[in-house]
Amino acid sequence: MNTKKTYSISELAKEFDVTTRSVRFYEDQGLLHPTRRGQTRIFSSKDRVRLKLILRGKRMGFSLAETKELFDLWDETPSGNEKQLLLMLETLANKRAQLEQQKNDIAQAEMEMDTAEARCREALAELQKKTRKQAKAEKAEPEVLEQK
């Protein structure tokens, strides 16, 4: 269930395919804030969401420190403080710019991969043409077609 209230460390680790070591490390760095029952960590669904965000951040090339900055900013932004709110808006704008850059990078990369793939297929077609010519030259015995 997604509405479950609490999670153990290994539950989270398994769900998101990370080690418990990583989860503890994220807590140590101030990105997660589990409560305790005795010594044992108890993670809330807020922690679970944050873990998801941490990993997404990593995939996008964000460092833990960057992600933590965002968390902190969000936590410490009281909706009654104008200065904080403006700072938050500014930070959001910055991150947006970063994402724009990444989208451009990805688009570029995709274009280059398109042409690369085209060349590959062309070269393959060339090869197979030659192969078929050979096959024709030896048309006496039929043969098996190749699959990929």
Added chain:
Amino acid sequence: MNTKKTYSISELAKEFDVTTRSVRFYEDQGLLHPTRRGQTRIFSSKDRVRLKLILRGKRMGFSLAETKELFDLWDETPSGNEKQLLLMLETLANKRAQLEQQKNDIAQAEMEMDTAEARCREALAELQKKTRKQAKAEKAEPEVLEQK
């Protein structure tokens, strides 16, 4: 000019805003292949393109090793070897999947930033409404607004 044939290390470093140390490191890792005049490195426009690709890769969260893999694969893919060509296509497909994942991540992040920004603006509007009320209530004497 973009069609210039060769570049010094500091020219490249300045153009892409990296240190010469980094450029030498990239060579050391086999990502760049400058020739030499005496001791001095001379970079070709191919090297320049590769440096650009290295940096784009970094922005997309690729390690130098991953980028090198792609370079190597590209270099070592003779258009006469079917096996290599197929391997190249496979690698391309993998990278495409990775880019897809990143696009999803970015889209998610953008949505969350949209709602975050909306909340910010709402809170700001609330604040300003109150401020205006106060101003009206004490319209007799104008006063200084508080800041923190």
Added chain:
DNA sequence: AAATACCTTTACGTTAACGTAAACTTTATC
């Protein structure tokens, strides 16, 4: 009560991607 399964802390080790310093050579300029 012994084993099993999770959990904990402490702490040293590792890899990637450079930074930084030292000592030196080559080329351009005054």
Added chain:
DNA sequence: GATAAAGTTTACGTTAACGTAAAGGTATTT
């Protein structure tokens, strides 16, 4: 020919993000 500017190699230092023991606590199962 002295000096500055840009290049070089060698090599140790640093940071992030964990990996990997070691040594032990707690709870359930057998």
